[in-house]
Amino acid sequence: MPEFTIGETDFLLDGEPFRILSGALHYFRVHPDHWADRIEKARLMGLNTIETYVPWNAHSPRPGVFDTDGILDLPRFLRLVGEAGMHAIVRPGPFICAEWDNGGLPPWLFREPGVGIRRHEPRFLDAVEKYLHQVLALVRPHQVDQGGPVLLVQVENEYGAYGDDRDYLQAVADMIRGAGIDVPLVTVDQPVDAMLAAGGLDGVLRTSSFGSDSANRLRTLRDHQPTGPLMCMEFWDGWFDHWGGIHHTTPVEQAAAELDALLAAGASVNVYMFHGGTNFGLTSGANDKGIYRPTVTSYDYDAPLDEAGNPTAKYFAFRDVIARYAEVLAEVPGAAVPAPEQTVALGEPVRLFEDPAAWGSWSRWESPPVLDELETDTRLAVYRTELSGDGPGVLTLGEVRDRAAVLLDGAPVGILEREHHERAIALPRASGRLELVVEDQGRVNYGARIGEHKGLVGPALLDGFPLTGWEVLAIDLDRVPRLWESGPPDDGGSGVGPTAWRAHFSAEPDVDVFLDTSVWGKGIAWVNGFCLGRYWRRGPQHTLFVPGPLLRPARNELVVLELDVLADPTARFVAGPSLGPLED
Structure with missing residues (x-):
């Protein structure tokens, strides 16, 4: 079986130097039927590795539950990575940040007063150990030394930006080893002396996260990692958006130049994000640095593949850069085509205050x-x-x-x-x-x-x-798409307060569409029972991405829960995404 180790200056695969050219692709933000397509497009860009976080709260929404169905089928995702001839990096947390609700930590953990958060506290550590053993049991058979794709597993995530409890960090590393993980372990922190010192562990490779000034960032990392390969575990090629803000983008030429500088220095890289996908459901997080800023539903991230998986100008610019340092295949993905457009009326309103017990x-x-x-x-x-x-x-x-x-x-x-x-x-x-x-x-x-x-x-x-x-x-938001099962709504259901609406529409199977929300107020939308996520007229985002695999050739059901005012009870499917205005 292959062997992957850390040498004096390089990663070593079967004893030979190996540069990791990775892209971040979160399985839980992409419809499972799209996984293989996104992985293949990473390979065609010149990448050799796929990186993913693991969201504890998605797998364990309730105590004692560990779900791996559908979009949470991590073993299937890793198998697809391996079948494509790619390697993998797994970052199981327990904390992941990722602009994900609660940074991936299950809220039920903190119902008991005094439970620790990312520190060496017995109740928190006990829950973390149970979780890591569950998720790493899925990862263990996919390690490279067992014929699988997994090269690296990460310990926690940017811990130096949060705390300095070395006992906690060491306990997490020991739990990962105790769960049967034999491949090298890594930590990641921003290239700041205090963060790299607080977030690192002896015997665990330190990596860093940044999107600019690559040469100086790598020098700082080298000061804290005297031997071993240098790696940017998160090469920030874009950014995320908040409701009420702008749509963030990074100039293509600037991002490509930074990637070139990084690779010219001999470093390995994980492009964050290669393909961001979507915060389906109510999974998007928030930031609060004095002002609370909730994150939008789209996780497009201005990445090389856009939210719908189409190559962007950044994809081809990065591909050209990578071709200077590694072999890149001649084949390229096809260009995006306009999505089908149609308009349907929303009707059959059901008002929450008419029959609250149904909700x-x-x-x-x-x-x-x-x-x-x-x-x-x-x-x-x-x-x-x-x-x-x-x-x-x-x-x-x-x-x-x-x-x-x-x-x-x-x-x-x-x-x-x-x-x-x-x-x-x-x-x-x-x-x-x-x-x-x-x-x-x-x-x-x-x-x-x-x-x-x-x-x-x-x-x-x-x-x-x-x-x-x-x-x-x-x-119970799961009940909302089923409100009509007991019969048609009463007259007057479109009054004040939260109101659910629905429409039926036809579609082309497996063809993605975009739902325009610009004339609605604030709420949540479902298609065929699948929660697409939140919308808000505040923007910047004014479309919701609807993956084609959700759609049926004949009768599809759209349900909208409007929490504010629905100015126009009409659903419009448009040709492409509308993610908002850009910064001047």
Whole structure:
């Protein structure tokens, strides 16, 4: 069987120097029927390796569950990598960042007060060990020394940017070895002295992450890694977007020049991202460095392959650079073609407040709970209580995470948004039925706020006095596409408050389409029961990518949950993506 080791200056494959030319491709952001296509396009660009994170929270949405079906079938993904003649790098965390909800850590971990987060705390370590043994049991038979594609496994992720608990980091490395991983281990940190020192381990190869100034970044890495190969584990060739911001891009010529400098220095590389894909469902994360910024659904990342898997100008520029240092095949992928266009009417509206019990289950609380105290993975909830004061009043909440629509006797009063640090609102009267529709817009995936609770945090006060006697509806979003199973909706279902709509449309099987959301408000969309993700008129993103394998030749069902105002109950499928304006 092949042997992969770390030499004095190079990676060694069967004793011969081997430069890793890798591209990041996250299996959980790409429809499984597209995996082979994306892997082949990486090979045609000149890459020899595919890198992927592993999202713990996706595989384990509830305690005791470890799901590997469909888009989470990591063994199938690794088999496809090997069958294409490519190698693989696996980065199982437990923390991955990745602009992914909670950085990949399951929220249920932190329901018990005092549980550690990325530190040497027994309850956290016990959960991490169980997870690593589960996921690495899938990876173990795919290691290169067993005839598989896996060359490297990473320990944690950019830990030096978070903490300096060396005992914790060593424990994670020991767990990985204890799970039967024999290939070399690596860490990754930004090329900053303090981060490389805090995030590294003796006997584990240090790598770095950057997208510019390659020569100086590699010198800093060499100061902390005196021997062994130099590797940029994340060569940032683009960036991610936040709702309300611009669509980030990196100039093609600039990115190609940096890649050239990196390869000219003899370093190995992992292009992050080669193909970003999509944050399907409610999997996108957020950042909070004083202002909360939720990440959009698209993870296009301005990568060599766009969100739909089509080669971009950056693909061909990178291919030309790689050809100076390695053999590149003559074959190239075909160019993108316009997607089929059509327009269909949305109808049969079902309003949440007409029959709330069809949407989830109620529970009673003396004070408002956080969402984490409700059913597992509640992302949307209605909080309600009765007010009995006189005249107008002021509602004050401890903290809103992340958005609360306020209604009084069914009439909208306003919106409280975490992004704007809003937590108080004037009520036209202090009597009647108060309802708050509270939305989790994505958990922070980087920094000190990882693991925080969602929902209403702290007391709810009316004119300074506590509000008690709450009922809370935990909305089961999996029920939304099934709301029509019990029969047609009642008349008037399109009134105020969260409303579900649906339409039926025909399609060409296996042909990707783009759903235009620009005339809608804020919400979530499903096609044939598969959650495409969030939309928001705030942009920058105004289309949702619909993978062709989801579609059927005859009757397809689109369901839209509108949380704000649907100005035009029409669904438009357009020729291509609209990811927003660029920075001047």
